[in-house]
Amino acid sequence: MRRVLILGGTAEARALAAELAARPATHVVSSLAGRVSNPRLPVGEVREGGFGGPGGLAAFLAEERIDALVDATHPFAERMTASAAAASSATGVPLLVLRRPGWQEGDGDAWHRVGSLHAAAALLTTGLRVFLTTGRRSLPIFAGLPGVWLLARSVDPPEPPVPPHVHVLLDRGPYTVEGERALIREHRLNILVTKDSGGQLTAAKLTAARELGLPVIMVNRPPLPPGVRLVDTVAAATEWAAAQG
Missing domain, CATH: 3.40.50.720 (NAD(P)-binding Rossmann-like Domain)
Incomplete structure (x- = not known):
């Protein structure tokens, strides 16, 4: 056997x-x-x-x-x-x-690849409204950035306390392009931060970002x-x- x-x-x-x-x-x-x-x-x-x-x-x-x-x-x-x-x-x-x-950048995409979550956080500046899909364990890296509002999506809730400028959305894929577009518009998001996880289960956010002109910070594997x-x-x-x- x-x-x-x-x-x-x-x-x-x-x-x-x-x-x-x-x-x-x-x-x-x-x-x-x-x-x-x-x-x-x-x-x-x-x-x-x-x-x-x-x-x-x-x-x-x-x-x-x-x-x-x-x-x-x-x-x-x-x-x-x-x-x-x-x-x-x-x-x-x-x-x-x-x-x-992994995911590959295509025509119309505006990606900036970085080597770590900390490098991604360093690029976020005051006034940004961020669609954060890097997992609940990474939230402390981003939660302390001054003047940055976060929509943090994860399967399970992060450890409390959650700062007031962070909105946690509990959800599990697969996601649709239509749903991701609506989410971006509803929360007036203007940048996406994600990890190069690959696969189709969560790729709709990349298509929605391209269609709506959002830049993407992509953390390399x-x-x-x-x-x-x-x-x-x-x-x-x-x-x-x-x-x-």
Whole structure:
């Protein structure tokens, strides 16, 4: 019985779990970080919560006799990817990283790419009304900017207290271009700050920003650990995992 551990609760992780679970002699374990309430659960065995760092993940790989490890976490889950690389190196369990392709700037877009959330915050000046879609954990980086009003959208609420110049919108994609246009107009937003997460689930905001002439501050993805193998499709990850063990 081939045993595959999939890290992450992304749409790609769920699709990969479904593909592998349908394969003969394959047992799939999906690990969710537990940071999102009411997550969409994949098929197969599911565990929630962290491993306690690279050592804990390495111990889990050994104890559960895992044959293949697939990191299908969010493209910005830098710490988890580093732990996966370290645990793979320590145990010899082969590792593959599955990441959806990033977004690409097109005609009519006005993007400014930056290397970090702090670099994005440094570009925001007094008088801006910001559509912020970088996740609830990043809110403290932006909340202290003087004269900047924020519409911060996230799946779960941020830690209180929330400053009065921050309006939190709890919502989960997929989103539509029509809905994003209406949101931008309703709140008189004039700039979008987002992370290069990729995928179609939340891409409508980029189309709406282009149509309404909003500039976009795009935070680039963190680099992968050296030597890590990367694929960008579920099909490629399925074939790789099925060949292990």
